[in-house]
Amino acid sequence: MVTNRSPERKKMSALESKILPLARELVRVKKQAEAMGLFTHHRELLECSGCDLVEDVAFDGRLMTYHRKSEDYSDSGLRFERLNNTTFRCPVCKTRLKATML
Numbered sequence: 246m247v248t249n250r251s252p253e254r255k256k257m258s259a260l261e262s263k264i265l266p267l268a269r270e271l272v273r274v275k276k277q278a279e280a281m282g283l284f285t286h287h288r289e290l291l292e293c294s295g296c297d298l299v300e301d302v303a304f305d306g307r308l309m310t311y312h313r314k315s316e317d318y319s320d321s322g323l324r325f326e327r328l329n330n331t332t333f334r335c336p337v338c339k340t341r342l343k344a345t346m347l
């Protein structure tokens with residue numbers, strides 16, 4: 246049986262103490278990447294159901310949007326507005342979209 250006093254429990258603690266700082270570092274780096282406009286693939290890309298605005302990831306990893314009906318697929322400069330963890334609002338037609346979290 247594994248208890249707080251058993252050697253197994255001590256082994257787990259040693260492992261945890263090695264992993265925890267790494268996990269915190271990952272969270273920090275991810276936040277930094279998001280602040281730089283990089284898409285971290287924590288959710289599926291949004292496609293507006295009310296108009297033709299869709300999200301995509303540029304070659305350099307930055308999140309971008311373009312209009313499906315437009316001829317060129319360059320960044321429109323528009324961004325879906327985040328309302329809470331999973332709900333976004335289209336900047337063009339104001340449709341609310343639920344993002345699928347990955």
Ligand SMILES: [Zn+2]
Binds near residue numbers: 294295338339340
């Ligand atoms: Zn829209």
